[in-house]
Amino acid sequence: MKLGAYSCHQIYERSFTFRGYQFPVCARCTGLFLGNILGVFLSIIKIKINLKISLLLIFIMAFDGFLQLLKIKNSNNIRRLLTGFFAGIGYVFILVNIVSYFI
Structure with missing residues (x-):
């Protein structure tokens, strides 16, 4: 079983390769993961994105x-990488907005 097989289709043509090795997830999922990382960092340094912008992303x-x-x-x-990246940021800030609503 390949790493990432439960969360991604891993189609070769839709994945990046490095030195002949396919990334464990597709380009869109790669973008999502990178966007999640940046989104968490942005929320830690107190940058806010409202719910409407998050949904748009x-x-x-x-x-x-x-x-x-x-x-x-x-x-x-x-x-795919770019749209996944921005959606990853959007996902994080949807969660941030939900948590801050209840706090």
């Missing part, structure tokens, strides 16, 4: 995936 990734699913527009790994 996630919507952009979902819209890109939907266009690709319907074969309206082909996505590429750079766009």
Whole structure:
């Protein structure tokens, strides 16, 4: 079993490779993980992103995936990485907004 197999489809064409080795997750999931890391860092240094912006960041990734699913527009790994990255930030700040609402 490959690392990341439970959370990612790991399609070779949609994954980055380094020196002949495929990343354990696709480009979009790579972006999500990197965005999560940056989002946590931003929240630690007290930068805030409101709920509407967070949802928009996630919507952009979902819209890109939907266009690709319907074969309206082909996505590429750079766009998948970027949309995943911004959605990862959005996910973190949705959680930050939910937690701060209840605190």
